[in-house]
Amino acid sequence: MLRRLITTAVFAAAVLGPVTGPVQAEDRFITVASTTSTQDSGLFGYILPIFEAKTGIKVKVVAQGTGQALDTGRRGDADVVFVHARAAELKFLGEGFSTKRSPVMYNDFVVVGPKSDPAGIAGSKDVAAALKTIAEKKIPFVSRGDKSGTHMAELALWKVAGLDLASIRGEWYREIGQGMGATLNTAGAMLGYALSDRATWIAFKNKGDLQIAVEGDKRLFNQYGVMLVNPAKFPSVKAADGQAFIDWLVSAEGQKVISEYKIEGQQLFFPNANDPNG
Amino acid sequence: MVDSTMMLSSLWDLLPVRDPAFFDIILLSLKVTLTAVGAAGLIGLPVGAALALGRFPGRPILIVIINAFMGLPPVVAGLAVFLLLSRSGPLGQFGLLFSPAAMMVAQFGLVLPIIIALSRQTIEDLWLEYREQLTSMGAGRLRAIPTLLWDARFSLVTSLLAGLGRAFAEVGAILIVGGNVAGFTRTMTTAIALETSKGDLPLALGLGAVLMALTLVINALAFAVSRLGARFAG
Numbered sequence A: 001m002l003r004r005l006i007t008t009a010v011f012a013a014a015v016l017g018p019v020t021g022p023v024q025a026e027d028r029f030i031t032v033a034s035t036t037s038t039q040d041s042g043l044f045g046y047i048l049p050i051f052e053a054k055t056g057i058k059v060k061v062v063a064q065g066t067g068q069a070l071d072t073g074r075r076g077d078a079d080v081v082f083v084h085a086r087a088a089e090l091k092f093l094g095e096g097f098s099t100k101r102s103p104v105m106y107n108d109f110v111v112v113g114p115k116s117d118p119a120g121i122a123g124s125k126d127v128a129a130a131l132k133t134i135a136e137k138k139i140p141f142v143s144r145g146d147k148s149g150t151h152m153a154e155l156a157l158w159k160v161a162g163l164d165l166a167s168i169r170g171e172w173y174r175e176i177g178q179g180m181g182a183t184l185n186t187a188g189a190m191l192g193y194a195l196s197d198r199a200t201w202i203a204f205k206n207k208g209d210l211q212i213a214v215e216g217d218k219r220l221f222n223q224y225g226v227m228l229v230n231p232a233k234f235p236s237v238k239a240a241d242g243q244a245f246i247d248w249l250v251s252a253e254g255q256k257v258i259s260e261y262k263i264e265g266q267q268l269f270f271p272n273a274n275d276p277n278g
Numbered sequence B: 001m002v003d004s005t006m007m008l009s010s011l012w013d014l015l016p017v018r019d020p021a022f023f024d025i026i027l028l029s030l031k032v033t034l035t036a037v038g039a040a041g042l043i044g045l046p047v048g049a050a051l052a053l054g055r056f057p058g059r060p061i062l063i064v065i066i067n068a069f070m071g072l073p074p075v076v077a078g079l080a081v082f083l084l085l086s087r088s089g090p091l092g093q094f095g096l097l098f099s100p101a102a103m104m105v106a107q108f109g110l111v112l113p114i115i116i117a118l119s120r121q122t123i124e125d126l127w128l129e130y131r132e133q134l135t136s137m138g139a140g141r142l143r144a145i146p147t148l149l150w151d152a153r154f155s156l157v158t159s160l161l162a163g164l165g166r167a168f169a170e171v172g173a174i175l176i177v178g179g180n181v182a183g184f185t186r187t188m189t190t191a192i193a194l195e196t197s198k199g200d201l202p203l204a205l206g207l208g209a210v211l212m213a214l215t216l217v218i219n220a221l222a223f224a225v226s227r228l229g230a231r232f233a234g
Helices: A002-015 A021-025 A036-040 A043-055 A066-074 A086-094 A127-137 A149-160 A180-190 A198-203 A239-250 A252-260 B004-009 B020-053 B059-069 B074-085 B100-136 B141-151 B153-169 B172-178 B188-197 B201-233
Strands: A029-035 A058-064 A080-083 A098-114 A141-143 A173-175 A193-197 A210-214 A221-229
Touching (some): A029 A036, A029 A066, A029 A239, A036 A058, A036 A180, A036 B188, A043 A239, A066 A080, A080 A086, A086 A149, A086 A221, A098 A127, A098 A180, A098 A252, A141 A180, A149 A193, A180 B188, A221 A239, A239 A252, B020 B100, B020 B141, B074 B172, B100 B153, B100 B172
Parallel strands (some): A141 A173
Antiparallel strands (some): A098 A193, A098 A221
């Protein structure tokens, strides 16, 4: 029986295909560390097949928070990082983990909250005032708390509002340390507010009693940048194929494809590779 | 709020049964888990038996450690394998991170202590029962190992199933070392985690139902095989 079990296991492994099979078959691939917003919104599902068909380079996306994605690049575990937190990206550049950052596109953040609007901020275009109200009334606010680009943007917005989060935070401020979708699920369940990138919000399917409370403030701008991990630091980096992906993203064709991605008729990302301030 | 009765009634409609990627995900789950459990069984069963019969200094401590590792949190196992396989880690040059092989290694590490610990207990009990018989037949402790493994074969299936259950249901370790890359390292459990975070709760629940059905089928098969085997073995 034991021998038979072992034989079965070995046989099963053989039938299901050798461990290294798919790795060798997909020889030409790059690993991209990116954010949950680009994956959860469905953008990659739309643009990657177009790139892969054109170049034959398969793109493997590991979707993490911006902070974690940059760390993945710092360890040499990705060829390209595609994230949205300009200050953190410039730090990555400064440390020599990449030699060039290219702006790709932007979308914007929105503050979402319960339809009952306990803070009374719905319809506001002033994100700083809205956050102040939430803090004063101690209405639940769900924070990503995961060093993602959205989390960093949120922390910056509290500062813009003139609030010192460390001194005012209490039970109402809930850091959950998870992705955008999980944060929206939690905000829905706790009847609290949260900052979300618009793309994830539009694609999110469990909106429940949530709605957009604040949008349209210039300070809610969300820029995405892409960088090749420095091959001088990590010889394993697939520089040529990684650069080909970056070049395609910022090319006229890549920019057009990005602008064409829509959910329910709404454009989610706005290409701006040529914006010097991007 | 999503109505849970509506969720259940429309589960089948929601499952992407016509999507080939859906079957790739199931197949990858099976492949990773069966390979990890198969390898852990190959090593764990003899080691468990040797630990049951062997007498050497530090044996009690080793047993306690292995028993404790049965409760190894998957995220910790995942993190350890991640650091090992990272390009900046000691085994970085093989480029195994974010691959199915990395997930197999992590699950192997999770399952091995379970199989060793459970098979050790089974074999030790059996040894206490048949000790006199076996020694009178002239079998030393080491020589008794194959006999005991063979005699305990039906009970040992349970230890393999315990390992299988652990690996099949696990998400913490493979999410870290596999990276949940679409079409490459996305399994049933990591897909469920992803769909939950996308707010697509009905689809996540549907995938969960498929996962549980598969677990049930595997256990039913193992049960039937060992029952049949026990009957024919007399």
